Amino acid sequence: MFTRLVSLLVVYIISTRDLSHCCQVKQFAGKDSFVCVCNEAYCDSIVTEPNSLPDHLTIFQSDAASHRFSKSIISFNELLLDSDALVDVHIKVNGTDRKQQIFGFGGSFTDSAGINIKKLPAKLVDQLIENYFSETKGLGYTYGRVPIAASDFSQRYYTYAEVADDFELKHFKLAHEDTLYKIPLIKKALSVSKDLRLISAPWAPPSWLKTSHRPKGLGILQDDPGSKYWKTYANYIVKFLETYVQHGIHFWGVSPQNEPSTGLMPNWPLNTCGFSGHMMRDYIKKDLGPALKKAGFGKDKVKLMIWDDQLLDIMPFIRVILEDKEAAEYVSGVAYHWYSRLSLGNWTRAERYATDIIEGLNHWSTGWVDWNLALDESGGPNWVNNFIDSMVIVNNTSPEYYKQPMYYVFGHFSRFLRPGSTRLGHSIIKNNAENEVKLTV
Template structure:
């Protein structure tokens, strides 16, 4: 490869290749996704309103898991973080008595119609969740309209789900969720639709965001990574951005080890670290403004998970031996979370010559520039970065490597 050219940027080289910064100070995670009640990585099935017929949610109560685990951990994480954390809430299922199948799992949606009592109760459930967490000084930047609504349309789906079509989601946001949030103490909480695989785009966005009544309550579109190889990012993400540039795209779930052919934990897997880096770079280059890993830490089996949906995680904790392992994917994530500060803006990058390198560049709020480069090939690749202020900056991307370069204005 002859060169990588950050377009029209008068920067000079400051930092050197490879990850820099003290990882003992953390890797800069700033978004925490919090399940509303149980999900598959819980140890049991539960919601916060399991009393049938309680449409006014008089018996809405946080679970012991929230009081004893989630809330203390979030408070501790916030105390350790040098900047405020952005909390993101997602619900997996409504209470069984509000659903057509009378169960938290499997194929089922809300009873009745948008605007009806079941849909309004489900919207108020979101408000009550925000109110209860606020009592512990935990406020949420955003919430999604529900985890993977397509799963709730599948017969015999094995764990918690709530089915929505895009039309039903549009009308629920317009008639119930949007007005409920607007009338609450949290009218500025962001609402993200979809929270599912990008293969559903741009159709889902067209249905929901083309409606002015729903669109006024919505801030962004949440996507998961699981079927990213099925549909090109330009078709799903790029088209959605071009049609609705006023709504941001945000990655809300990703994990390695979910594929049945390669399931569960794989200690020391660099291939999975590359999978993370490839997907993040691809998303960033197609207008996604954030990317969220699913589990902060799992046990050596890839759980706990009540339905045995075991996957991998950047941190693996072996409680029986009182040790934990930082996976290669942990350090892969650090190239992005450590160096792409909140408020960074992506800039165009042009390359001369053919290359197997993948890359994305950003201007940070302090005016410095970050260039992240992934080499998934089996060969070292020599390249040069051209900066008008200093000329060509020679560098090498070793085989199967991830590099971070940064420039700072002199």
């Protein structure tokens, strides 16, 4: 399914981009590529400078063998004379066929990300945040995802309402993970990316709201939509948004539930809560939508994103919601997922990132938000041992971190497809590679 990309090239007829430092290479046995090491003494970064050469293109190249955002400049004449040697795909662009605008790209402020980043010296913490959120030296992230209470990428399971039957949420309280990890990290990111948009999502409600009375496995909210159990879960989300506002953090979007299909699976190993499409429809129109609107978080302030799950079964779920006029009034968009296990220096993984982003954009996606900003060398911590990969891996024993191949491949999109960029219509004359066309203004 995934075409081999010998080299990922992004060409722009705009300003040149320069690499201020080359990658400090570290190779892991058995891997098809390498990572770039960042420590207090050295870390590569991307610096922008205007292109003073007329009639020239700036090319940025990343590949498995040696390149990480390597820059070269070529004239239009050279490009035309040697075009077959440069490319494996010929694209006819229709500049008048303008598709969707790009909202942006980003990553997630999980507890695990905060735990790993906090282990680093202060200088490296600032450097890592810059690597992700700086538009002039990093990937230029403009989105951040924040779990409401514990996700699986926490060291323990917790919620903000541990007192049973507290339907008025009088005992609602943020956890130390918020004040120690999430909030400080978000504020650092906001100091670098002023236009950062934050999206939140709950993994599970307090267990006393669920039929199973436990966080994992099969379990839905007790009673029916419109009841005190469902309204309490809606108000729980509202309380989270309000409490973060008190800390100076405002959210652009919220999801009603992370991976709602998993809570309908008997042996699902992660904290979750199940919703069918019909259940979510009624929850949105009877409970969550009105609660958000009443609290001043209507869709003009906070975007409600439905599904937030794997692509499988997405259409039946969202169709039943969007075909209901009352529920659809509260909905602004759709979110979907995929994940992979940790593999240091894996170029094939980077190619899969590129393929997934291109496929998403070709099917009208407006952005792409990665999962954990940083994990350790086991792909955690994770309280249910669901270890996966991350663009940045923090060394457990030395004050350094590794930027994975997928970090750089992701940058070929996030760095140049800035918010407001537009996908253009095009046709493929010769197709030997994944392809996409964007207009960056």
